[in-house]
Amino acid sequence: MALLLDVKSISKSFGGLKAVSDASLSVDEGKIVSLIGPNGAGKTTLFAIISGFLGADSGRVFLNNENITGMKPHRICDKGMVRTFQITQPFASLSTLENIMVGAYKNTSLKAKAKQKATEVAELVGMTHLLNTEANSLTVAGRKRLELARALATDPKLLLLDEVMAGLNPSEIDEIVNIIKIIRDSGVTIFLIEHVMKAVVNLSDYSYVLNDGVLIAHGTPKQIANDPLVIEAYLGQGAAKAMTKNTPTKAKASKTSKKGGKS
Amino acid sequence: MMSYTVSMMPAAVMNGLMYGSIYALVALGLTLIYGVLHIINFAHGALLMLALYAAFFLYSILGIDPYLGILIVVPGSFIFGYVLYRFMIGKLAHGKDQNILLITLGLSIVFENMAMLFFSADQRTVNLSYSFETVDLGFVLLSIPKLISFFASLVICFLLWMLMSMTDLGKAIRAVAKERQGARLVGIDVDKIFAATYGIGIACLGAAGCLLLPIFYVDPYTGNLFVIIAFTIVVLGGMGSIVGALIGGFIIGITESVGGLILGESLGQIGISVIFILILMFRPNGLFGGKT
Amino acid sequence: MAISISRWVQMGLLVLAVVLPLAIQNNFYLDVLTIIFFTAYLGQSWNILGGYAGQFSFGGVMFFGTGAYASTILWTTYGIPPIYGVFVAILAGAIVGLIVGYASFRYGLRGSYFALITLAFAEMLRIIANSLEFTGGGVGIFLNFEPSIMNLQFINARGFYYLSLGMVVISIIIAMWLERSRFGAQLIAIRENEDAAEALGINVLRSKILAIMIMGGMGGAAGTFYAQKYLYLDPPIAYSIALSVEMLLVTIVGGMGTVFGPLVGSFVLHIVTEVAKHLIESPGLSLIVYGFILILIIAYLPNGLIGLFKGLSGKRGK
Numbered sequence: 001m002a003l004l005l006d007v008k009s010i011s012k013s014f015g016g017l018k019a020v021s022d023a024s025l026s027v028d029e030g031k032i033v034s035l036i037g038p039n040g041a042g043k044t045t046l047f048a049i050i051s052g053f054l055g056a057d058s059g060r061v062f063l064n065n066e067n068i069t070g071m072k073p074h075r076i077c078d079k080g081m082v083r084t085f086q087i088t089q090p091f092a093s094l095s096t097l098e099n100i101m102v103g104a105y106k107n108t109s110l111k112a113k114a115k116q117k118a119t120e121v122a123e124l125v126g127m128t129h130l131l132n133t134e135a136n137s138l139t140v141a142g143r144k145r146l147e148l149a150r151a152l153a154t155d156p157k158l159l160l161l162d163e164v165m166a167g168l169n170p171s172e173i174d175e176i177v178n179i180i181k182i183i184r185d186s187g188v189t190i191f192l193i194e195h196v197m198k199a200v201v202n203l204s205d206y207s208y209v210l211n212d213g214v215l216i217a218h219g220t221p222k223q224i225a226n227d228p229l230v231i232e233a234y235l236g237q238g239a240a241k242a243m244t245k246n247t248p249t250k251a252k253a254s255k256t257s258k259k260g261g262k263s
Numbered sequence: 264m265m266s267y268t269v270s271m272m273p274a275a276v277m278n279g280l281m282y283g284s285i286y287a288l289v290a291l292g293l294t295l296i297y298g299v300l301h302i303i304n305f306a307h308g309a310l311l312m313l314a315l316y317a318a319f320f321l322y323s324i325l326g327i328d329p330y331l332g333i334l335i336v337v338p339g340s341f342i343f344g345y346v347l348y349r350f351m352i353g354k355l356a357h358g359k360d361q362n363i364l365l366i367t368l369g370l371s372i373v374f375e376n377m378a379m380l381f382f383s384a385d386q387r388t389v390n391l392s393y394s395f396e397t398v399d400l401g402f403v404l405l406s407i408p409k410l411i412s413f414f415a416s417l418v419i420c421f422l423l424w425m426l427m428s429m430t431d432l433g434k435a436i437r438a439v440a441k442e443r444q445g446a447r448l449v450g451i452d453v454d455k456i457f458a459a460t461y462g463i464g465i466a467c468l469g470a471a472g473c474l475l476l477p478i479f480y481v482d483p484y485t486g487n488l489f490v491i492i493a494f495t496i497v498v499l500g501g502m503g504s505i506v507g508a509l510i511g512g513f514i515i516g517i518t519e520s521v522g523g524l525i526l527g528e529s530l531g532q533i534g535i536s537v538i539f540i541l542i543l544m545f546r547p548n549g550l551f552g553g554k555t
Numbered sequence: 556m557a558i559s560i561s562r563w564v565q566m567g568l569l570v571l572a573v574v575l576p577l578a579i580q581n582n583f584y585l586d587v588l589t590i591i592f593f594t595a596y597l598g599q600s601w602n603i604l605g606g607y608a609g610q611f612s613f614g615g616v617m618f619f620g621t622g623a624y625a626s627t628i629l630w631t632t633y634g635i636p637p638i639y640g641v642f643v644a645i646l647a648g649a650i651v652g653l654i655v656g657y658a659s660f661r662y663g664l665r666g667s668y669f670a671l672i673t674l675a676f677a678e679m680l681r682i683i684a685n686s687l688e689f690t691g692g693g694v695g696i697f698l699n700f701e702p703s704i705m706n707l708q709f710i711n712a713r714g715f716y717y718l719s720l721g722m723v724v725i726s727i728i729i730a731m732w733l734e735r736s737r738f739g740a741q742l743i744a745i746r747e748n749e750d751a752a753e754a755l756g757i758n759v760l761r762s763k764i765l766a767i768m769i770m771g772g773m774g775g776a777a778g779t780f781y782a783q784k785y786l787y788l789d790p791p792i793a794y795s796i797a798l799s800v801e802m803l804l805v806t807i808v809g810g811m812g813t814v815f816g817p818l819v820g821s822f823v824l825h826i827v828t829e830v831a832k833h834l835i836e837s838p839g840l841s842l843i844v845y846g847f848i849l850i851l852i853i854a855y856l857p858n859g860l861i862g863l864f865k866g867l868s869g870k871r872g873k
Contacts, residue, residue: 051754077756085754091747102744106756109737154756303667355854361611364667365807365853368613372800372846380837487796491678494671529693530686536679543672544662 002029003065004158004189005081010049010059012042012213019045021213022059027158032180032190034200036224037210038233043193044086046210047162051083052076063158077106080157084150084164086193088143090135096122097131099146103153118153125149125179140167144176152183159183161192165199177202201225209233268524274403275524276517281409283516284416285475289489290496290508291423292467298503299440299460302352305367307493308486309374310465314340314472315481316378319387322476329389329473330411336469344465349458371486378483388480412474419470420509426463427505436460440503492519495539501549510550572720576713585712587829591821592719593780597798598805598817599726600773605803606811607733608766609746610665614673615802617655617680618648618774619781620793626779627696627788628689636705641779648775649768651680656767660760665749674796681794695789698782707783715784722780723818726773730814742766743812797842804845808852810859819860824848 005027012020020042027033035043048054050061052073060069063079071079082103091099100118101111108114122128125145130138138146144164151159161180165173177199184190194200200207201221209217209224211233217224224230289311296304314336321332347370355366397404427433438446439456447453479485496515500507515535523531542549576585597619605611625647626640635643655676659669684690702708709715733739741762744752753759782788801824809820827848828841856863 053750053754072758073753074756074758077754082756083754085751089748089751089754091744091751094743094747098740102740102752102757103755105737105740111735111737111740114737114740150751150755303671351850355850361666362853362857364611364670365803366850368800369846369849369853372849373843374846376840376842376846380840380843491675495675498671527686529682533679533682533686536675536682539675540658540672540679543664543668543675544658547662547664547668 003027004029004063005050005191006062006065007046007050008060008062010046010056010061012045012049012054012057019213020049020056020210023210023213023215024059025208025215025218027189027191028206029157029189030184030187031205032184032192032203034204034207035191035193035210036195036197036200036207039195040212041210041233042213043210044162045213047083047160047193051081051160053083077154077156081160082151082154082156082158083160084147084162086162086166088140088147090138090143090146092136093134095132095134096127096138096142096146096149099135100149100153103150106154118149121149121153124152124182126175141169141172144168145179148176148179152188156188158189158191161190161194163193163195165194165196173199271524272521275520277400277403277405278409279517279520280513281405281413281478281516282520283513284413284420285471285512286489286492286496286516287509287512288416288419288467288471288474289493290500290512291420291505292464292471293493294497294500294503294505294508295467296461296464297497299436300457302363303367303494304461304464305364305490306370306374307367307464307468308488308490309371310340310344310486311468311472311475311489311493312378312481312483312486313374314465314469315476315479315485316382316387317469318473318476319389319481322389323387328391329476330415333415333470333473336473337466340469340472341462341466343462345458345462347465348461349454352461353454353457375483375486382483384482386480386482389476391477394477406478408477412478415474416471419467420505423463423467424505432459436463491539492535495535495542497549498539498542498547499549501551504549504551507549507551569724576716582712585716587825589712589716589719591825592716592723592818593777594801594805594825595818595821596719596722596726597774597777597802598809598821599723599730600770600777601802602730602806602811602813602817603733603742603773604763604766604770606806606813606816607730607739607746608742608763610660610763610766611670611803612673612767612770612799613670613796613803614655614675614677614799615770615774616794616796616799617673617677618651618771619778619798620677620680620684620790621651621778622648622775623778623782623788623793624684624690624696625775627698627782630706631696631698632689637707637779637783638705641707641776644775644779645772646775648771648773648778650771651775652768652771653764655771656764660763660767674799677794677796677799681790684790684793691789693790695787695792698786698788700786707779718780722776727814727818729769729773734814738762738765746812801845804849806859808848808859810861813859813861816859816861823860 003026007023007025010020010023023046035046037043045054049056052068052071055070060067062068063076063081066079068076068079091102097115097118100121101114104114104117104121108117119131122131125148127145127149130142135143135146148161148164165176168176173196180190180203204221207218207221207224208215209230216229216233217227293304293307296302317336317339318329318332321327321335322329327335352363352366391408393407396407398407398410427437435446435451435456436459438451439453443453492515496508496511499514500511518534518538519531522534525531579585597615601612601615622644626637626644629635629640629643630637655673659672664672685693700708702710707718733742741752741757744757745759745762749759805820805824806817807820808823809818810816824845827844831841831844852859
């Protein structure tokens with residue numbers, strides 16, 4: 001399995017605050033990998049560094065064995081990696097179609113071709129009926145999809161999704177999860193930041209857990225769920241110990257509530 | 264030629280300090296408006312021009328010495344600024360940064376051409392009985408009006424500082440500058456504070472106009488001269504910093520004066536634009552500024 | 556491929572504009588139209604950077620003045636005819652655009668800061684022109700009246716009319732090209748959201764600089780036109796803030812980011828001026844009205860007059 005993204009020892013401080021400490025991770029081609037962790041753990045900072053929006057203090061990022069550390073985002077996009085934003089960034093007064101076309105224009109200079117590609121991508125994410133709607137008028141779910149579609153239109157090899165499910169209701173989440181699976185099946189590797197545990201478990205082949213800027217665990221979702229460090233990161237110090245001390249029935253109850261609770 | 268430059272240097276520096284204190288006053292208004300309202304008041308130069316005319320007509324029609332005229336022009340300017348913001352700028356801009364820029368630009372066009380229409384393009388100055396008297400400091404001669412203007416602006420800057428730090432209004436303004444929503448939550452009428460702040464900024468222009476008229480002149484386009492100067496000072500000193508405006512004012516005043524001495528009248532002006540461009544490029548927060 | 560109604564209308568108006576001088580012998584009206592086209596042309600140059608790319612310049616006159624000086628000095632000092640000189644003017648304008656664009660955009664200046672720095676650059680150029688000998692300093696440069704195509708000078712108003720008509724048509728074609736090209740879509744993306752544009756592979760810095768260079772080149776040509784028509788150039792004329800303002804004014808009034816916005820805005824503003832001049836004999840009045848119109852448009856009609864028209868017709872356009 002080819003290593004698509006290789007992140008080596010990234011550190012970043014803001015003034016005295018160490019946002020990311022010596023974080024290393026990798027993403028295999030064709031997989032869906034997730035980056036999870038409590039709020040403020042440094043996930044978006046790490047994303048920003050990987051995608052070229054922020055400079056790291058130390059460490060390197062490799063895409064397809066090429067050193068992309070410090071490259072500007074548009075060049076990284078040329079290399080095949082594109083990101084979406086946690087707070088959606090639509091081209092507000094343009095229509096859905098025009099928004100997606102901007103992404104499509106990366107690979108063609110012809111308006112007709114861009115339009116065609118954009119229409120195809122819109123169909124893939126289920127936005128065909130919204131093509132002429134102004135981005136401003138879309139719902140949160142619509143904007144999230146638009147963000148996804150726009151990035152997809154650039155024909156990336158690696159898609160970085162930053163909390164694409166935040167603000168969605170359960171049925172919308174199910175839809176997006178499906179769409180992401182379809183995208184993965186079409187050959188795109190996906191690396192996502194997510195809080196919604198249900199999605200993480202359903203989608204990821206592999207997960208990394210970040211807490212306070214440090215990668216505290218990684219593995220398959222099953223392995224992660226049972227990792228005491230991870231439990232403590234989400235539920236507080238001593239939680240893991242407290243949970244193992246409980247009777248079997250009580251432990252089971254707290255485990256399921258942990259899975260469904262964090263969103 | 265060199266020795267002329269060297270011998271005139273002290274005079275140039277003093278001259279720069281004198282004008283610098285008035286520039287500081289102009290910049291103070293601008294930085295205050297930016298610091299609190301977060302808007303770039305493009306009409307600043309034109310409003311200074313109006314203040315100059317106000318001082319001029321108080322003298323030419325009513326015979327009031329500009330230095331006394333401050334007592335009338337400053338409150339008048341405050342009211343004018345308050346009303347202008349409350350009923351025009353604040354209402355029409357709908358909150359977008361570039362809208363305010365264009366609206367204040369529009370206002371400056373209106374003011375400039377109204378002045379042209381009503382006052383004609385003639386340059387106006389005032390010649391007071393003591394306009395040409397000087398004080399001999401030994402190494403340099405200082406004209407009395409410049410000296411009065413210098414000290415008066417320092418006093419006004421001090422009064423402004425007292426207003427901002429010791430009065431309730433000042434505290435409210437600072438609260439709004441720091442945390443708009445929070446200020447609303449504790450019951451401060453933010454819209455009124457905005458208008459009051461704008462009013463104070465224009466009041467600074469009122470004072471500056473009275474202090475400037477005896478040592479300068481006014482015509483409808485005088486405002487344009489001061490737009491770049493004022494913005495350079497504010498950017499140099501740091502947007503929103505009162506200390507920065509003061510120090511920046513002196514730096515720019517001296518730069519202008521010394522630059523004029525070394526490079527000649529016309530080319531000397533270029534120093535200000537160059538400083539402005541360089542600061543924006545390399546240190547947009549200025550000397551004392553916080554966030555831009 | 557059917558030609559839309561609006562396309563027929565545009566063709567019709569163009570034909571009308573071309574044959575107009577045959578019907579109207581009155582130089583005055585031809586001259587007014589010439590000025591309208593000239594201002595619309597300059598407005599369109601502002602529109603490229605301001606309307607489409609969203610970067611509001613307050614110093615657009617710097618390209619005009621530099622171009623004017625370039626072709627004028629080449630002619631008066633070196634004898635090179637303006638028909639060649641205009642290309643140097645275009646180049647000069649583009650280079651100024653490159654320098655100013657790099658200084659501003661490379662260092663992340665946006666919004667009001669960008670507007671202010673363009674103002675400072677224009678002011679700087681004015682001071683330099685005022686102090687240099689070979690630009691004639693404060694005295695300025697007088698141009699000779701030697702009408703010929705080579706000199707881009709004409710005996711009657713008709714010649715200048717066609718020249719300015721040609722310029723404005725070219726500027727409209729440039730805008731039309733922008734609206735259907737990838738580059739234009741990228742500029743619009745930058746206007747709407749720079750970070751998102753960058754993330755999608757658009758080289759934001761390069762695109763902005765390219766846009767300001769186009770604006771600069773267009774402005775430079777306008778400078779040559781002006782110099783050859785009015786036969787006098789000095790720093791206050793070459794670098795006047797009033798022209799910077801007029802450029803943005805006609806575009807905002809007509810509709811930023813539209814193909815015909817600058818032309819519509821130019822027509823409206825100049826008609827208003829002429830009417831005002833008839834009603835009240837005073838110099839500053841039209842400009843006062845300009846200022847008010849700017850304020851009102853920004854406050855109530857931010858998409859300009861064309862936006863109003865589109866709203867009425869129901870179409871979203873583009």
